[in-house]
Amino acid sequence: MANFLINFYNQTGAGPKNISLNFIQQSFVDTENKYYIIIPDIEEYNSLTSSGNVVLLKNKYYSSLIKKLFFRIKLDLFLIPNYVFKYNINSFLSFGNYLISPVQVYKVVLLHHPYLIDNNLLKKLVLQDKIIEKLKRVIFYFTIKNSDLIVVQSSYMKNMLNTVWNKNNMINNIEIIPNPISKNFSQIIDSNFISELIKQRTDKLSKNTTMKILYVSRFYPHKNHIFILSLARLAKSQKLNFEFYITVNPTLEGVTDLLETIRKEELNIINIGEINQNLLEKYYLDSDAFIFPSKAETFGNPLIEALRYCLPIIVPKLEYTEAILSEVGIYYEMDNTYDCLNQIKSIYEDELLYKQKSLQSINQFEAFPNAYEWQKLYIQLLAK
DSSP: OOOEEEEEEOSSSHHHHHHHHHHHHOHHHHHSSSEEEEEEEEHHHHHHOTTTTEEEEEEEEOOOOHHHHHHHIIIIIIIIHHHHHHHTSSSSEEEESSOOOOOOOOEEEOOOOOGGGGGGHHHOHHHHHHHHHHHHHHHHHHHHHHHHHHEEESSHHHHHHHHHTTTTTOSOOEEOOOOOOTTOOOOOOHHHHHHHHHHHHHHHHHHTEEEEEOOOOOOGGGGGHHHHHHHHHHHHHOOOOOEEEEETTSSTTTHHHHHHHHHHHOEEEEEEEEEOHHHHHHHHHSSSEEEEEOOSSOHHHHHHHHHHHTOOOOEEHHHHHHHHGGSSSSETTTTTTHHHHHHHHHHHHOOOHHHHHHHHHHHHHHTSHHHHHHHHHHHHHHTT
């Protein structure tokens, strides 16, 4: 029997947190070995308990930046080496971009922070944020030197990682493991359900009713919510019956200004808030199309979710979107609102094209692993 240590401590953002909970809540396919999992002591993780061959190691989470920084140093340099010694750990997986713990075991790290590998994205940051991200790159440099294997979520990420960091063959090995869809999406999707769902949507659109367009994303500069504003303005000027749904937390910095602009200009944008995935499922089912204008992603989980619900997907033509969507995506030139709106109109006005793109979405979804298969791939890496 082997003992494995997995660090989910810094997985507190909406996307990373859901991925972590997917891993922990999925019934473990491996019952022979023992898993020690580091988690933060926050609400979403508090309902989890140790069970069978899975032991949860809860650590206090700090909201203060200074306290958070000092605790991370303590965790990486002292607590993790102690766990490795105490539990006789054979392999260690870090799910959060950085792995600087000085432990002599097989070490794997998942890279999912775009600013570490996207130089163009880094250049666009304001000075203060740019300094922070450059400091993170220093830590990532030591992570590369300290790791046996780096996992990325797409071929796009692998190419970017090699371009920026692997000029001198610094990286020992890179593995691609795409993300699965969250277990929180409970709706059973079979062929009959798909047929009925697409029929309902096309019947509705054929009557020139409102087209509901969903954008699922947290509010960050690179997520490009400003583009949705421009798009809604253009749709309004052309008197198009399009309704945009966004999922931003109104308490985050910058969101108040966004929502106030929507209110003042009476734009057809509705914020449903940053809701749980089991509630979000309803909006995927009720929507007619999905848009994802983000300028950079390490993967883009909502794209997979949209594929599952047979939604035509409108995206900028970028490497990360092409890596996930291939021929399925409905592409527009980055930040070109006229091109984007024309692409949306093409599926709104052409029932056959709408059906084709809907069916292509569900077919593309089959190319990605489910939660069981995804967890198994990581377990195989740890057992090497």
